[in-house]
Amino acid sequence: MTVSYENSKTIFEGIKAAGIRSVSALPETWLGLLLGRIEEDPDMTLVQVAKEEEAIGIAAGAYFAGTPHVLLMQNHGFFGAVNGLVSLAMLYHIPLCMLIAYRGHWGEPYPWHTRGGIVTEGVLRALGIPFEHARDPMKVAKQIREAWTFSQSSLSPVALLLTRDLMED
Template sequence: MTVSRENSKLVYQGIKEAGIRFITALPETWLVYLLQMAEDDPEMTLIEVAREEEAVGIAAGAYFAGTPNLMLLQNHGFFGAINGIVSLALLYSVPLCMLIAHRGHMGEPYPWHTRGGILTEPILRSMGIPFDYARDPRQVGRQIREAHTLSLSSLSPVALLLTRDLMEGSV
């Protein structure tokens, strides 16, 4: 299957409705339309990084500058950002709203994604990071707003897992 352009539009609309105008991201297949929309939107600042751990520092800087922001990353990228999440966001109570492409979950056809899909949820739990699943395009805007609000009120990382149903339009 291919990435759903329509569902990506709804995710992007949810990001904007949450008041977010600053995104850090590393390009990934499921995020392609989100990144294109952010890049084409004069109201949005998109910082593409070489490593996801860089995105943690940039997002923290945006927060300290008073700019609502979020991180777009794949679950394998989340693993690469763990040091920054622990040593910066968790240690210094920095809110991080993370939209994570949840690759390697049920229905995953590519073997290189499966281990990450199996480990994402247990790692989030072990780190004490609240998370939810975005499956329904009709609910994703509300879920993004709620995840962003929780990250701010808890001064903590929060993750919204973008599922195959949402990103490939299976629902």
């Protein structure tokens, strides 16, 4: 299994088409090709963090500044960012558009990802964060655009789960 070159490109184009010009991220295998494109694009600002919770603060700063921003992280990084999500984003009604690599689910060969994958949707539900699965490269650009729009109208964090179907060839 390798990370999908074509679908990484499609996601990148979807992010740009949604008007996003700023991205915070912690590099992750599935996100590597996508982050490479973002880094090379002169129209995009990429902030690479040491831990995902920082990205919640950075995204809040970008929101206050009026710059459309998405967060890229793995689901395990999302777990590490929960207090920032709750006591910054939700508490202050700050919208966040998160694209989350959904590791550790159907087809996962690596044991170390499995616990995180199993609890991801439950944690999202417990936090009241609306989410959808991105599986189809034909639909992902629209899903990114809609996730972005919904985050802004609801002033809430929203999550698009990037699945194995989409991220691997």
